[in-house]
Amino acid sequence: MIVAHTLQDLAHSIAGSCVTIGNFDGVHKGHQKLIEMACVRAKARGLVSVVVTFDPHPLRVLRADKTPPFITLTEQKIELISQYGPQVCLLLKFDMDMARLSPEEFVMKYLVDGLNMKELVIGYDYHLGKGRAGDFETLSQLGEKHGFTVDRLDPVSIDNAIVSSTRIRDLVQAGKVWPVRPLLGRFYQIKGEVVHGMNRGGKLLGFPTANLKLVDELFPKPGVYAIWVEVEGEPYMGVANIGKNPTFGNDALSVEAHLLDFSGDLYGTDIRVHFVQRIRDEKKFNGIDELKERIRTDVELGRQILSQPDAAIKLTRPYLGSGPDAG
Incomplete structure (x- = not known):
């Protein structure tokens, strides 16, 4: 897996990509299925599979005084992401300039122009851009306008509850480490x-x-x-x-x-x-x-x-x- 920190690191070498994007704290079972789905879709269409994530976690910039303890530090997160098959991981520095970008500005700068994205795969509850305005419907409309498709992964549930970073964090802090294993794999x-x-x-x-x-x-x-x-x-x-x-x-x-x-x-x-x-x-x-x-x-x-x-x-x-x- 190639790890890039800027678009310049990739030197416009990607002719077409299938991208999934997120914070991926914990790289849990839901994240894993999302990455694997992007890899499968990329292979089917002859595209490069790309995971886009952020450092620091956006909450550290937007709500520095209210952030929870994160499950994985950046080094471990990248190591775990690599296990699920993507060809490229773009680790973007998140700052207030990025936070101010509208969904369309972010998509055009980083995904369409930067990665030649042809397909986007997102989680069921993912939002991007200023004010979290970039939901599935908004991104689908942008896809029709700029020539990419959008797929959304349904929630992944284990033991009748959705797998989430919050659920994992709560279990760990309660000392319930055994039930965490199926959620993380x-x-x-x-x-x-x-x-x-x-x-x-x-x-x-x-x-x-x-x-x-x-x-x-x-x-x-x-x-x-x-x-x-x-x-x-x-x-x-x-x-x-x-x-x-x-x-x-x-x-x-x-x-x-x-x-x-x-x-x-x-x-x-x-x-x-x-x-x-x-x-x-x-x-x-x-x-x-x-x-x-x-x-x-x-x-x-x-x-x-x-x-x-x-x-x-x-x-x-x-x-x-x-x-x-x-x-």
């Missing part, structure tokens, strides 16, 4: 560099932990979780504590992951933590011995959970190319 994950913590895990408790430098925005509810920890593409069973370590009187949020059946130095390494199931609330213990005994129980529960067939993890990391033959 994967476990919810965060990524971070392993940094030095308080040096209590191994030395004091006998359970060494990897302490993450937190860069993600969305974290599960404080507590203990069964997790998979991805180290250089290899998964390891683990148990994570999210919270403030009340037994030790901390006041800063931390994520500490204990890897089962792993030995090695992880300092300075980027790892991914995939949240599988919540084990318990975070709590304050009466002393070190009580805490150590509870950790032993958590580790055993984590191993039991992760040993179940439906808790298995499959890792895929696509190559993100940048040249004309990437795809």
Whole structure:
């Protein structure tokens, strides 16, 4: 997949395209079907499949003081988008100048003139342009005027409810990470560099932990979780504590992951933590011995959970190319 940040990066190299556009926060099952639909339509018509998305998320510009924590940071969003087959991802910088464009101005500048768009695929509730005026009907009228067709994907529902970024966010923040998997098609994950913590895990408790430098925005509810920890593409069973370590009187949020059946130095390494199931609330213990005994129980529960067939993890990391033959 070619990743471009401006139309100039593509150097007018696209003779005709099928485009889907959106914020794609989480790249959930609804987003995946939208991207796959655009790819199928592009292939059927001999067009280039293009995903257009934005950085920062438009809400960060339009409502900076009221934005929710986003499910995926930009790097992960692009990585996930690439897994569903588009040939090009155009990652546009969103600013107030772009926000002021009418639907027709945006469509003509970026999609028709910029990408030679012949077909547009949008989600059931997508709007673009100033005041969100560019709905399906408006875009269809623009298509008749400027020579492109518009397709709309119906809502994707799982467990009798529409898949949405808001639904996923609410579940994660409530600690309900297991029900998130079918909505994302994967476990919810965060990524971070392993940094030095308080040096209590191994030395004091006998359970060494990897302490993450937190860069993600969305974290599960404080507590203990069964997790998979991805180290250089290899998964390891683990148990994570999210919270403030009340037994030790901390006041800063931390994520500490204990890897089962792993030995090695992880300092300075980027790892991914995939949240599988919540084990318990975070709590304050009466002393070190009580805490150590509870950790032993958590580790055993984590191993039991992760040993179940439906808790298995499959890792895929696509190559993100940048040249004309990437795809």
